Amino acid sequence: MIENKLPLISNVMSSTDFKALVQRLYALQEERVEAYKLFNEGHEAYLRTGPHYDFEHYKQLVHEITKAFSGISKKVLDIKERLNQDFDRTDLAAHIEQLQNKEKVKLELTAKLQLAKQSAQDHPDDEGCQEKVQEIRHDIIKNQQALSEILQDLKFDSEEPE
Template identity: 75%
Template sequence: MSPNVSEFKTLVQRFYVLQSERIEAYKLFEEGHEAYLRTGPHYDFDHYRQLVHEITQGFSGISKEVLEIKERLHQEFDRPDLSEHIDKLQCKEKQKLELTAKLQLAKQSAQDHPEDERCQEKILEIRQDIIKTKEALSEVLQDFKYDCEE
């Protein structure tokens, strides 16, 4: 087996590890937000802001490394198809993060204004968008996996 093949496999495996780290970061983000909501109505914003800062740094580090992998797949391994999948993935991940932040704001708004039915509608709407984004992410990952195996 040429070092290129094993390097390629190592790179792809690292990419998958980063994706699972991203999923873990989302779980922490979600749990942290739930904990934050439990501090209402006098929210512990400082604690939550610190969490957001740490999560943001985590996502940023993951993204940076994913982009390095994308670049290497394109340049060193001549796999523009795979780097294109990573581009799409990064775009969808950005959407998912933005939607997650919107959902958190909507949940807080719903908690602060329980009489306002629009808040619940907004939450459902955003959740639907997150589901669609996750489905799109899954498709991109499937395409990536399929093309890696060729």
């Protein structure tokens, strides 16, 4: 009689593990959001030190943020691997791959935006600098929309029965 119930217990644990893994992924995305907030606030503080910028403090911020993003990314890739191997959810692993690619683009665009903002601050009469800032902001918005769509697809697909 007990043997008949063991697979049921195993499936419940598996389902619980799966849900915990997906929830961990969302928590890591929230950590990324917080890291971007700190990164942007730090850059704004850096810009306020112009025209003789305090580059050493900003360089330290970039180092810390890079470490944080790298750690988050590693954990996300571990989740991707577990979803793929332990749960045979290649669909979710593919979403995470897309997510990682868009997050990489977001970080690159954020760095470009920060450089463009500094350039616009240093050259207030150069309309090209202001246009560049707006162009990059637009690209960030498009990238954020793509990220939201990927997360929505991941949410939908992770709620489907396995």
